[in-house]
Amino acid sequence: MSRAEAVREVSPLWTFGLFRSELLITFRRWRTLALLGVLAAVPVLVGVAVRIETGDGSSAGGGGGPAFISQITNNGLFLVFTALAATLPFFLPMAIGVVAGDALAGEANAGTLRYLLVAPAGRTRLLLTKYATVMAFCLVATLVVALSALIVGALLFPLGDLTTISGTRISFTEGLARALLIALVVAVSLIGVAALGLFVSTLTNSGIAAMATTVGLLITVQILDQIPQLHALHPYLFSHYWLSFADLMREPVYWEDLTRNLGLQALYAAVFGSAAWARFTAKDITA
Numbered sequence: 001m002s003r004a005e006a007v008r009e010v011s012p013l014w015t016f017g018l019f020r021s022e023l024l025i026t027f028r029r030w031r032t033l034a035l036l037g038v039l040a041a042v043p044v045l046v047g048v049a050v051r052i053e054t055g056d057g058s059s060a061g062g063g064g065g066p067a068f069i070s071q072i073t074n075n076g077l078f079l080v081f082t083a084l085a086a087t088l089p090f091f092l093p094m095a096i097g098v099v100a101g102d103a104l105a106g107e108a109n110a111g112t113l114r115y116l117l118v119a120p121a122g123r124t125r126l127l128l129t130k131y132a133t134v135m136a137f138c139l140v141a142t143l144v145v146a147l148s149a150l151i152v153g154a155l156l157f158p159l160g161d162l163t164t165i166s167g168t169r170i171s172f173t174e175g176l177a178r179a180l181l182i183a184l185v186v187a188v189s190l191i192g193v194a195a196l197g198l199f200v201s202t203l204t205n206s207g208i209a210a211m212a213t214t215v216g217l218l219i220t221v222q223i224l225d226q227i228p229q230l231h232a233l234h235p236y237l238f239s240h241y242w243l244s245f246a247d248l249m250r251e252p253v254y255w256e257d258l259t260r261n262l263g264l265q266a267l268y269a270a271v272f273g274s275a276a277w278a279r280f281t282a283k284d285i286t287a
Helices: 003-008 012-028 030-053 078-087 091-110 113-118 123-156 172-188 191-201 207-224 242-249 256-282
Strands: none
Touching: 012 030, 012 123, 030 078, 030 091, 030 123, 078 091, 078 123, 078 172, 078 242, 091 123, 091 191, 091 207, 123 172, 123 191, 123 256, 172 242, 172 256, 191 207, 191 256, 242 256
């Protein structure tokens, strides 16, 4: 049987096994566990800081801060929204950039990439599996932040019905559902960074270089998004609409910036995903 025939005969079950193997390898790494630990610690620090600040009866967020922070003392569920707003600009995308940047470059650096390609998976299937693994990490990382914030919020502050940004009251159950929806939107907001990191990972055989480059690009985009003179460029930067998830806490929900964000992430994923495929399928694998 030729190699081309072997590739065509790869079963979906084999593909699932490859994806499962990638997930296990990724989430068993100490680096991944350390990243998740740091992300879980952010809500703890925010919650404790707010608790200490408001211990004398003063209100939180008097000096500014992430959205929703002034509402935490009234309802611990707002710690979920605050923690996501605090981690999304840097901590979450940095973690995604580290995992995505190392996805292929790390294999090449360790000398295992050639052995992966010996199996009848094909480069396209392997690349899609790597990207799916990074997207799974996006979801897990976001849920870790949200779950940590929910637990800390329940321990340090009261829970109950909450007031939306628009001033309307919703039940705790509906608030919890919106918190889950917000976490999912935040996870989807990171697929552009994931595709960018995977593309960078195809350009080098050094995992450290790929991770550093991805994080450096992320910081550069964040800086550009803060320069007023570049306002015409801002709507095209993948980070510009990240905090639009706050519109899910309005009544009715404002969908305009949310849909722009999701569309922009899909565009970045398509562009850099295609670039990663074009580079990886034509690349000489020497390690």
